Amino acid sequence: MTALTGICVIELASERIAFAGKLLADMGADVILVEPPGGDPARGYPPFLDDQPGPDRSLWWWHYHTSKRGVVIDLESAEGRAQLQALVAKADILLESEPDGRLAALALDYEDLRQIHEDLIFVSVTPFGRASPNAAAPVTDLTILAGAGSAWSCGYDDHALPPVRGGGNQGFHTGCHFAVMSALTALFYRLTSGEGQFIDVSLHAASNVTTEAASYSWLVARQTVQRQTGRHAAAVATQGTQMLCQDGRWVNTGVPPRSPAEFGFILGWLRELGLEDQFPDAIFLEIGAAMPKPITYDLIGVDAEATAIFIAGREALALIAANVAAYDFFVGFQRRGVAVGVIYSPEEAFEDEHFRARGFQTEVTHADLGRTFRYPGAPYQLPASPWRISRPAPKLGEHDAELLQ
Amino acid sequence: MEKQLAPPPGALAGLRICDFCGQLAGAGATKWLAAFGAEVIRIEDPVREGRWDILRGIGPYVDERRGLEFGGGYNNHNTGKLGVTINVRTERGKEMLTELIRQSDCVTENFAAGVLERWGFGYEQLKAIKPDIIYVSNCGFGHVGPYSSFKTWGPIVQAVSGLTFSSGLPDQPPAGWGYSYMDHTGGYYMVMAVMLALLHRQRTGEGQWVDLACTEAALTLHGPTLLDWTVNGRPSRREGQPHANRNTSPPMAPHGIYACAGDDAWVAIACRGDADWARLSSAIGDSWTDQPAYASLEGRLANQDALDGAISEWTASRDKFEVQRRLRRASVPCSAVQIPGERVDHDPDTEGLWPTVTHTAMGEVRVDGLPVRMSRTPWRIETGAPCLGEHNEAVFGRLLDLSVAEVAQLRAEGVV
Numbered sequence: 145m146t147a148l149t150g151i152c153v154i155e156l157a158s159e160r161i162a163f164a165g166k167l168l169a170d171m172g173a174d175v176i177l178v179e180p181p182g183g184d185p186a187r188g189y190p191p192f193l194d195d196q197p198g199p200d201r202s203l204w205w206w207h208y209h210t211s212k213r214g215v216v217i218d219l220e221s222a223e224g225r226a227q228l229q230a231l232v233a234k235a236d237i238l239l240e241s242e243p244d245g246r247l248a249a250l251a252l253d254y255e256d257l258r259q260i261h262e263d264l265i266f267v268s269v270t271p272f273g274r275a276s277p278n279a280a281a282p283v284t285d286l287t288i289l290a291g292a293g294s295a296w297s298c299g300y301d302d303h304a305l306p307p308v309r310g311g312g313n314q315g316f317h318t319g320c321h322f323a324v325m326s327a328l329t330a331l332f333y334r335l336t337s338g339e340g341q342f343i344d345v346s347l348h349a350a351s352n353v354t355t356e357a358a359s360y361s362w363l364v365a366r367q368t369v370q371r372q373t374g375r376h377a378a379a380v381a382t383q384g385t386q387m388l389c390q391d392g393r394w395v396n397t398g399v400p401p402r403s404p405a406e407f408g409f410i411l412g413w414l415r416e417l418g419l420e421d422q423f424p425d426a427i428f429l430e431i432g433a434a435m436p437k438p439i440t441y442d443l444i445g446v447d448a449e450a451t452a453i454f455i456a457g458r459e460a461l462a463l464i465a466a467n468v469a470a471y472d473f474f475v476g477f478q479r480r481g482v483a484v485g486v487i488y489s490p491e492e493a494f495e496d497e498h499f500r501a502r503g504f505q506t507e508v509t510h511a512d513l514g515r516t517f518r519y520p521g522a523p524y525q526l527p528a529s530p531w532r533i534s535r536p537a538p539k540l541g542e543h544d545a546e547l548l549q
Numbered sequence: 550m551e552k553q554l555a556p557p558p559g560a561l562a563g564l565r566i567c568d569f570c571g572q573l574a575g576a577g578a579t580k581w582l583a584a585f586g587a588e589v590i591r592i593e594d595p596v597r598e599g600r601w602d603i604l605r606g607i608g609p610y611v612d613e614r615r616g617l618e619f620g621g622g623y624n625n626h627n628t629g630k631l632g633v634t635i636n637v638r639t640e641r642g643k644e645m646l647t648e649l650i651r652q653s654d655c656v657t658e659n660f661a662a663g664v665l666e667r668w669g670f671g672y673e674q675l676k677a678i679k680p681d682i683i684y685v686s687n688c689g690f691g692h693v694g695p696y697s698s699f700k701t702w703g704p705i706v707q708a709v710s711g712l713t714f715s716s717g718l719p720d721q722p723p724a725g726w727g728y729s730y731m732d733h734t735g736g737y738y739m740v741m742a743v744m745l746a747l748l749h750r751q752r753t754g755e756g757q758w759v760d761l762a763c764t765e766a767a768l769t770l771h772g773p774t775l776l777d778w779t780v781n782g783r784p785s786r787r788e789g790q791p792h793a794n795r796n797t798s799p800p801m802a803p804h805g806i807y808a809c810a811g812d813d814a815w816v817a818i819a820c821r822g823d824a825d826w827a828r829l830s831s832a833i834g835d836s837w838t839d840q841p842a843y844a845s846l847e848g849r850l851a852n853q854d855a856l857d858g859a860i861s862e863w864t865a866s867r868d869k870f871e872v873q874r875r876l877r878r879a880s881v882p883c884s885a886v887q888i889p890g891e892r893v894d895h896d897p898d899t900e901g902l903w904p905t906v907t908h909t910a911m912g913e914v915r916v917d918g919l920p921v922r923m924s925r926t927p928w929r930i931e932t933g934a935p936c937l938g939e940h941n942e943a944v945f946g947r948l949l950d951l952s953v954a955e956v957a958q959l960r961a962e963g964v965v
Contacts, residue, residue, distance in 0.1 A: 207772030290817030297727030311715030349920030377727035490711030
């Protein structure tokens, strides 16, 4: 028994909601993916197994459709609509991101389907929400993140460079997170009330409320944040936090050192590396280490000694970074309680010992290929109802025989 | 879609959350639970005046007033919650917390790993107090593993999990995320964890401890990139990568953010295939778009730098919203890069997204709402974040049977 055992979800295939279906399927829901004849276009998304294209070889597809079963249904035909209705009659949740007006035209929208299943939870994830004047406007992850505020906050100090859309389809992911949060909330409500409902999720709205201070600085104080390299966009410019290490990799140095213990440790590491002679301002680190309490931000730029200590701390960090590998910088400071981070590429993070020790790497066997591959694992660990990839992504029409009448 | 039959019920009405969450990664999660009707009792430390949550006293501010009741971010993330203070260093405080836990469904926190345990409220103790308790802990590296003692905040989580790296342009340092994307998103996973554990408990009677590590949740957000590594052996740290404003899965060209007329004004344009390109070409209406090199996706990908240059020339003299109007009319994916004031105050697609709450000290303030409309159980965000200990009398009176005089006595003794 897992949290979602016995919960059946019908997912009308779309790249925009694939991740929502995966989050439910990997927690034990029976997710049935409905594709049109010929398959969903995302089967053609690279990268491919061994770089050879093919409908069952897309690694995009493999990732986003784990633990689901798949059927092909032609919703344009009366027979297909009857097949979908039969599936919906036994389902708990329907998840869709169809083009504006399509389901209504097919008599498969919420008001239609609730006639055959009154307590259905119908989750609609659309670019701007069902009632939007722009409901028919096409979008991609890029245009969502551009319109919703993410891109404005991401990029470089040099504003001749464009704002940046963060990688990995995070605009779609954010919409999917809200789709799952609301579906689970509605499921809980249905357990106590017996009632289903219609849920209207807007991708644009989801990313709009996922911009931290950019939105509330405007809401509260009418301040406009400005993008800065590798750190929070802010209404007032802040100091850089990324430093380049000896091995050509970057680290994020976090909140600048301010406490006596931090200055003491930095000085100690400089000495250990034999760098004290190259750093004439080491004296300020010594003064910082002997302070009775941390420097407060209001003193910086005002009090000459506090400012000199603070600047020396920043410069010493840069000197240490230039002389050690990024990983050693990260672990060296963290072991002494200083919150810094190595800037890993995704695969470097995946191979890191911490995530290995937590069991993040998950082996999935593709019986048809006779091969086993390592997949990304659980986002959270629920010991009583464990996350699990129960099967690889479905091949085209793989479960037609067992699921369609 | 559905007419309300009765006053809207809260989807989570009747649930009580004993909440230690702060900052955004934790507080954002319990904000959702409160918006759907759960009773979220946020517990803060009277000795440090709740300053563990650094957002309590820092800006933005609504006016010239300053202090721990005026933090704009704190108010944004803690709407609809009750606020109490308990000094857990005292025996009486421990007793009070024990009784609150006994009456709660869920304990939530995002302290560094081990803090709650050191107070004597680790999972084993929680379970002894209430056998079916749900405990959700949320920290950067989780409670298990070689880095469990490491400290994080949003940007560190993003750095270590690959998100910072994958947001950038070629030959530049990482651009990263100009906000704590993983504080927001860690909070979303915390909501999912709480809801999954609640569903599990409703169906089995069993509670559990969910160990949520924000870095681990973040690592799930790079799926195809990670499979390209594990299956094909191709690393994302390679020449020419990352190139975040482009798209390889699926490949699209043009696909980028282009400068428009005006100061720091930009527009995003994407062509999903040849049909989008044909529509974009008509909308541009210039002969350069007819070059054979641009006729196919392969050609546009092979000549993407030149193509981006030509599109930039076209956008450079135009207003970003004019480009957006023209291309949306042509059914080409396009959006102005909106600045906060534009998307908050002048965008029909964010109407209703910014509710006004009443905060006891600050007055009326607008906050982030929720981007979902649930027909039967809509969210409600009406009251601002609690002031420090604002609900001590009400909560301790109702749940612990303490009189106003007794609470006053406890306050004098430094317990609350």
